[in-house]
Amino acid sequence: MTTAIAIKDLTKTYANGFEALKGISLEVEQGDFFALLGPNGAGKSTTIGVLSTLVKKSGGIVEIFGKNVDSHVYETKLDLGVVPQEINFSQFERVKDIVMTQAGYYGMPRSLAAERCEKYLRKLDLWDKRNDRSRTLSGGMKRRLMIARALVHEPKLLILDEPTAGVDIELRRSMWEFLTELNESGTTIILTTHYLEEAEQLCRNIAIIDHGRIVENTSMRALLKALDKQTYIVELATPIESLPNWGDAPVSATLIDAHSFEITVAATLTMSGLFKLFLDRSIQVSALRSKSNRLEQLFLSRLDNARGESADV
């Protein structure tokens, strides 16, 4: 399979001496939906900045579809579409003009640009707003406009830096559908997000970056398998005074109130086993939900481990 992105020993030290990237290496396969996660200031946006040439790297090699970004500037840019974190279009221009102008920067003939502009504005539910000034759009519409603009030249690789930040849940879900469809049609997507549920839902592979280093780089499935325990909130159909004795079962629980309790279950115990435990103890369950997203638990544990290791060093 072709490699969409190959990053080797990438370093970036800003003029003020801040080391944003400390030698990261990463590969993303063509057609992948890849999550790049990390806390604020971890180096995600710097990595994206280097890929999009807005940030000058201090060292290392970056290749997009096998072409070095330093020696094949124009070819690599043609393959790349970027949706940045911050709104970065002119607030005074019309929606259609913003997309048409971007097409012009890619050297697209006007007739093709108009066709693509309509295609993507319709797909992203912005066609009715095409003659509106961009400053009059809602936050969600502005984000969708940035996606339409990034897609107008139909890049093979799309990088989305927190595309759903501040977007309501309904819109977020429709954007997930759109991105899934786009990925299925062959576009490689790299996503950074603070919504771990989003990464878990959409991405097949994941890298976690912290303090300028990659602390995890694996498939989403393998990562989730590594979760050794999970915590649930159990809602009760019949109130209880106190929690029963769980015997040797690999669980620990805390009563929240007479109508609910929190239970942490080892990965070795199946859901059927868990429900048998409840039945054997006459616990009537009305609802069961994860206390937190599974990926969130793993994300935090990986960061804790990585920070522990660097403290030991």
Add this chain to the structure above:
Amino acid sequence: MFKNHKYIAFETIVIKEVRRFTRIWLQTLVPPAITISLYFVIFGNLVGSRIGDMGGFDYMEFIIPGLIMMAVIQNSYSNVVSSFFSHKFQRSVEEVLVSPVPNSIILCGFIVGGMVRGLLVGAIVTGMALFFVDLQIQHPLITITVILLTATVFSLAGFINALFANSFDDISIIPTFVLTPLIYLGGVFYSSALLPPFWQSVSALNPIFYMVNTFRYGFLGVSDVPIGAAFFILILFSVVLFGSCLWLLNRGTGLRS
């Protein structure tokens, strides 16, 4: 890669720039026309009628080339500096930076945008001047060449200012404290023959003095400076400023961290 992609990218930048300043024509095209008209009325008509001849011409006739030149200089410069800095400020410059447009095309696009505004304002001012004087052009080729070169030089200078600017204050410092004094001392309103020898030598260090005089030569056929030297200076400034802009763009100065 599309056929003619560089030309399409260049055309896109120019259209965007022209669309920008024509959209806000009340801020960009009307004020210079009003200001220069006031110069015509006050200096040319009211004060000028008491001054009499200047350099062998009616005072109004004498100042018109300088006033047209002043409008072109100020508007070429301010179009590029304000537009490019606004792109930086709103981060919309990233649109063009992430795309495969070569830096030379980005530069040419913004420069031509600035030139178009400068020349359009120059044309408006010339039109206003026709209400006051029956303008004759003695050397059309020189007039056109010098106005094009001047618009280029000041568009390039505005681009450099925009690259280094970090705030809106930074884009008004040069026009206020450097450009305006140089224009006023560049012989727009007087002939250098009126100055004492020392100040004539000082004027010779002012590049705008050469531009104004060469432009006046195109209209009236008289000049305080050798025309060849003036063209040499204009071409030299154009080449050096273009090279500097391109070098700064390639380094990513003010644009890429």
